[in-house]
Amino acid sequence: WEYGYGQSLKDDEVLENLPVGTTATMFFHDLGPQLGWTMVFLAECIGPLFIYLLFFLRLPNIYEPENDYTTSPYSVVMLACVCHCVHYFRRLLETIFIHRFSKGTLPLHTIMRNCLYYWGFAAWLAYYINHPLYTPPSYGNLQVYSALVLFVLCEAGNFSINLALNNLGCNGLKPRRIPYPNRNPFTWLFFFVSCPNYTYEVGTWLSFSVMTQCVPVALFTLFGFIQMTIWARGKHRTYTREFTDYPELRSAIIPLFL
Numbered sequence: 001w002e003y004g005y006g007q008s009l010k011d012d013e014v015l016e017n018l019p020v021g022t023t024a025t026m027f028f029h030d031l032g033p034q035l036g037w038t039m040v041f042l043a044e045c046i047g048p049l050f051i052y053l054l055f056f057l058r059l060p061n062i063y064e065p066e067n068d069y070t071t072s073p074y075s076v077v078m079l080a081c082v083c084h085c086v087h088y089f090r091r092l093l094e095t096i097f098i099h100r101f102s103k104g105t106l107p108l109h110t111i112m113r114n115c116l117y118y119w120g121f122a123a124w125l126a127y128y129i130n131h132p133l134y135t136p137p138s139y140g141n142l143q144v145y146s147a148l149v150l151f152v153l154c155e156a157g158n159f160s161i162n163l164a165l166n167n168l169g170c171n172g173l174k175p176r177r178i179p180y181p182n183r184n185p186f187t188w189l190f191f192f193v194s195c196p197n198y199t200y201e202v203g204t205w206l207s208f209s210v211m212t213q214c215v216p217v218a219l220f221t222l223f224g225f226i227q228m229t230i231w232a233r234g235k236h237r238t239y240t241r242e243f244t245d246y247p248e249l250r251s252a253i254i255p256l257f258l
Contacts, residue, residue, distance in 0.1 A: 041099070058132075076136050100166060124220075144211050147211035151208060154201075157196070161200060178239065190250075194236040195231070205217065233253075
């Protein structure tokens with residue numbers, strides 16, 4: 001809906017509270033077919049999960065014919081596949097059993113754009129990580145297993161935060177309560193940031209970048225960090241606007257910085 005001089009209405013605005021006087025002209029914009037947020041998340045996650053496996057298994061018509069159905073001699077390639085699958089499998093489980101979505105929907109063309117982003121990056125990074133000419137990271141096992149430890153911690157942290165947020169619920173676009181840490185140490189990041197789930201997500205992909213030493217993964221991490229920073233700062237502003245007693249120490253996504 002739009003009113004006045006083309007100003008879009010927010011989902012939580014009430015018509016009688018708008019500064020339009022006794023008469024107003026409303027315009028309705030048909031966004032086309034819509035899908036719920038559960039289907040959006042499932043579509044975004046299922047694609048990368050299976051696309052990566054196509055390259056890991058080296059199915060025909062991906063690499064040279066002599067490399068069809070072969071395996072890499074490097075353990076980091078297998079480890080990267082396991083980590084990638086674990087990440088998206090966790091997100092699928094959270095989408096089905098943990099996340100609480102509003103009744104909002106997303107236009108089909110937007111979903112297709114999001115899927116193109118996630119699926120395309122999954123294919124790009126999987127192509128290089130599983131390529132027959134791929135070589136291990138510069139610092140060998142020290143680099144790989146150090147990154148693996150960080151990856152596991154960030155995955156556990158992300159799951160813990162999403163589980164904690166599940167207990168808060170929401171009221172439309174407005175949070176009901178301020179999220180606080182609990183006995184789970186992974187939730188203690190709430191002391192410093194408003195959106196620790198994004199902080200852990202960035203940590204996950206940063207560790208995956210270090211583990212694989214792959215440029216496409218690093219670019220995916222960078223673009224994801226930029227987008228999640230935008231989301232985190234928006235949520236941080238919502239918290240500070242809705243709650244006068246919101247902790248002043250908290251930043252949006254990076255403790256004491258951003």
